[in-house]
Amino acid sequence: xxxxxxxxxxxxxxxxxxxxxxxxxxxxxxxxxxxxxxxxxxxxxxxxxxxxxxxxxxxxxxxxxxxxxxxxxxxxxxxxxxxxxxxxxxxxxxxxxxxxxxxxxxxxxxxxxxxxxxxxxxxxxxxxxxxxxxxxxxxxxxxxxxxxxxxxxxxxxxxxxxxxxxxxxxxxxxx
Amino acid sequence: xxxxxxxxxxxxxxxxxxxxxxxxxxxxxxxxxxxxxxxxxxxxxxxxxxxxxxxxxxxxxxxxxxxxxxxxxxxxxxxxxxxxxxxxxxxxxxxxxxxxxxxxxxxxxxxxxxxxxxxxxxxxxxxxxxxxxxxxxxxxxxxxxxxxxxxxxxxxxxxxxxxxxxxxxxxxxxxxxxxxxxxxxxxxxxxxxxxxxxxxx
Numbered sequence: 001x002x003x004x005x006x007x008x009x010x011x012x013x014x015x016x017x018x019x020x021x022x023x024x025x026x027x028x029x030x031x032x033x034x035x036x037x038x039x040x041x042x043x044x045x046x047x048x049x050x051x052x053x054x055x056x057x058x059x060x061x062x063x064x065x066x067x068x069x070x071x072x073x074x075x076x077x078x079x080x081x082x083x084x085x086x087x088x089x090x091x092x093x094x095x096x097x098x099x100x101x102x103x104x105x106x107x108x109x110x111x112x113x114x115x116x117x118x119x120x121x122x123x124x125x126x127x128x129x130x131x132x133x134x135x136x137x138x139x140x141x142x143x144x145x146x147x148x149x150x151x152x153x154x155x156x157x158x159x160x161x162x163x164x165x166x167x168x169x170x171x172x173x174x175x
Numbered sequence: 176x177x178x179x180x181x182x183x184x185x186x187x188x189x190x191x192x193x194x195x196x197x198x199x200x201x202x203x204x205x206x207x208x209x210x211x212x213x214x215x216x217x218x219x220x221x222x223x224x225x226x227x228x229x230x231x232x233x234x235x236x237x238x239x240x241x242x243x244x245x246x247x248x249x250x251x252x253x254x255x256x257x258x259x260x261x262x263x264x265x266x267x268x269x270x271x272x273x274x275x276x277x278x279x280x281x282x283x284x285x286x287x288x289x290x291x292x293x294x295x296x297x298x299x300x301x302x303x304x305x306x307x308x309x310x311x312x313x314x315x316x317x318x319x320x321x322x323x324x325x326x327x328x329x330x331x332x333x334x335x336x337x338x339x340x341x342x343x344x345x346x347x348x349x350x351x352x353x354x355x356x357x358x359x360x361x362x363x364x365x366x367x368x369x370x371x372x373x374x375x376x
Contacts, residue, residue, distance in 0.1 A: 018238070018241060018242070041241060043241075043266065043270055044266070044269075045234075045262075045263075045266055046262025046263065046265060046266055047260075047262055049228070049230070049231065049234075049260075050231070050234045050260060050262060050263045050266065051234075052228075052231070052234075053228065053231035053233075053234030053235045053237075053238065053263075054234045054235070054237055054238040054241075054266075055238060056231075056235055056238060057203070057234065057235035057236060057237060057238020057239040057240075057241075057242070058238035058239065058241055058242040059238070059242075060223070060235075060238070060239060060242075060359060060362055060363050060366060060368065061201075061238060061239040061240075061241070061242025061243045061246075061366055061368060062242050062243065062366065062367070062368035063238075063241065063242035065238070079227070079228060079229075080228045080231060082227070083226065083227020083228045084225070084227055084228035084231065084235075084355075087226075087227075087355040087356065088355040088356055088358070088359040089355075089356045089359060090359060
């Protein structure tokens with residue numbers, strides 16, 4: 001099973017239906033998967049903090065959701081996490097495709113990526129870097145359950161070790 | 176704006192709006208005066224008061240609307256806040272939740288931070304912006320009587336609808352308790368999604 005199929009299966013197994021995303025190359029198989037499966041309710045947001053608001057509202061309305069974004073998008077949501085989901089005890093589930101490492105060509109991506117884990121740590125948000133297919137389903141399934149039962153957000157970081165990284169990056173690095 | 180709407184008062188209109196809610200509609204009120212006046216209009220279990228995350232009233236309300244398509248959901252947002260999140264208007268328009276209504280209180284100023292002018296106090300027309308985003312059912316409200324009439328109609332006919340109201344520069348009249356977890360818990364209880372029911376008995 002491809003990593004993306006295994007990830008979506010873990011979402012289904014945990015009743016995570018609303019998928020609010022801002023597109024990204026690495027996320028493409030996840031986005032294609034949720035848009036071709038009627039189980040999911042995909043919403044393309046214009047900004048990542050909008051997606052955080054959508055999923056927070058859906059949680060309060062009784063529907064679980066996930067925000068899908070890229071590293072740079074995570075840098076837009078510190079205020080939404082700090083002033084909405086963390087103090088409100090809303091278990092926001094996030095998946096972040098990791099740019100800025102292991103073959104990055106864009107200096108901006110490299111710099112913004114360095115802010116991600118410090119922000120997650122500063123807010124006390126659990127985060128797991130997913131590096132291999134064998135352990136990923138267990139980590140995602142158990143961590144979603146933990147987020148929901150403890151009413152705390154969780155972030156899954158998709159390492160290039162799992163996804164192969166940004167396909168556009170390989171071409172740029174060769175030149 | 177084809178015809179200049181009357182300058183109205185947010186606290187007064189919020190009371191009129193709340194009086195129209197007969198079906199446990201959810202109301203999500205943006206940071207600052209929008210939620211202060213909602214609280215002052217009399218707490219309802221289906222009210223969500225935002226204490227932060229400026230600009231996210233509409234996305235939060237849309238999330239509630241998607242999760243509970245049978246419940247009417249209303250977002251109350253100020254001009255400064257919606258200007259921060261104009262993209263969400265296009266998301267609402269493209270998804271088109273019929274049970275979602277957006278009310279924009281437009282005083283043309285960041286009232287709470289010292290009355291600095293917003294873009295809508297300059298040349299920006301928020302109804303034109305909303306229509307351009309695809310929210311074709313977006314209107315300026317001309318006066319209080321028409322506000323009540325439009326609200327009656329949209330509660331029956333559905334949305335998404337955006338109503339923009341020109342308001343005065345008065346501050347909010349209440350002060351929401353500053354306890355986000357409590358507010359979230361009570362809101363979920365009001366929506367029937369809280370899991371702490373047995374503790375409330």
